[in-house]
Amino acid sequence: MAKKNRMANEINAGSMADIAFLLLIFFLVTTTIAEDKGVLVKLPPFSNDPPPELKLNTRNVYSVLVNAQNQLLVRGEQMDIAKLKSNTKIFIANPQKLENMAVSPKDAIISLKNDRGTKYGTYLEVYNELKAAYNELWDEASMVKFGKGFEEISADKQKEIKEEIPLILSEAEPTKFGDEK
């Protein structure tokens, strides 16, 4: 009698949920939703010949040096990273038409140079600030022209603005100071 009774019992599925939850939590912990984001960069093609000597008007060149002590030298003067973006923007846009800044945004060239001993974190921070300066300028330009943020306008319009304010960032070969111990 007792045996028959047990047979009729259903398997308790109540714990199934717990097991599944356990599995779920295991997967949540072990996997990473890969957030692959980063600063996009385009490198110049490699050539063995030394780059051609360009006669550039010094007023158009914004030279940024990052040394092995992670200090910043911008156009011969030391600068704080926090001020880099705003100063770069002023240099490119040159709202007061100063003699020592870019003739027009089209002519502005950013030259970035680092030592071999520069920390990558600092380098990327500087690169990021320079890019941020351009992104903000693009944003402002598109606001004036189209009344919308740079991200919201169509690709053609973005191109139009980028032609007006082109991002020209030249990276020099790093100097051999303070290489890894």
Added chain:
Amino acid sequence: MSKFKKKQGNTTPGISTASLPDIVFMLLFFFMVVTKMRDTELMVTVNTPQASEMTKLEKKTLVNFIFIGRPTEKYTKQVGTKPRIQLGDKFSTTDDIPLFLAKHRESVPEGQKQSIISSLKVDKDVTMGIVGDVKTSLRKAGQLKLNYSAKQRERTK
């Protein structure tokens, strides 16, 4: 004698939890499909810096990863503590980069090869010397699209 009998057997039955496992399994499968198991073991410590001007990497198949950092504790005995490059699942030098890129390029369908991006996952405390070497050899190999992997932060005021 009361007129109203206590109704019996008409109490609300407990909500059936029988479908709960199904729901949870559905969630489980969703996460299994969406997330990606870490396929390569990281042999170097990579703590990426923060940046604000980010671009998202859209197609995973078009991306190859280059890790640069100091070897993890497990490997310091074998290779020391100097920053190393990790390609795939082994320590490499800059000389191995062209082959690594060629192998990846082969797996990418024709017509999409020009949109291959190299993602550099570099520790923020590594010096630029090794990063510069990698960059040079990437340029030599004709891989010009780069992505410095970083963590999102707000743009500075």
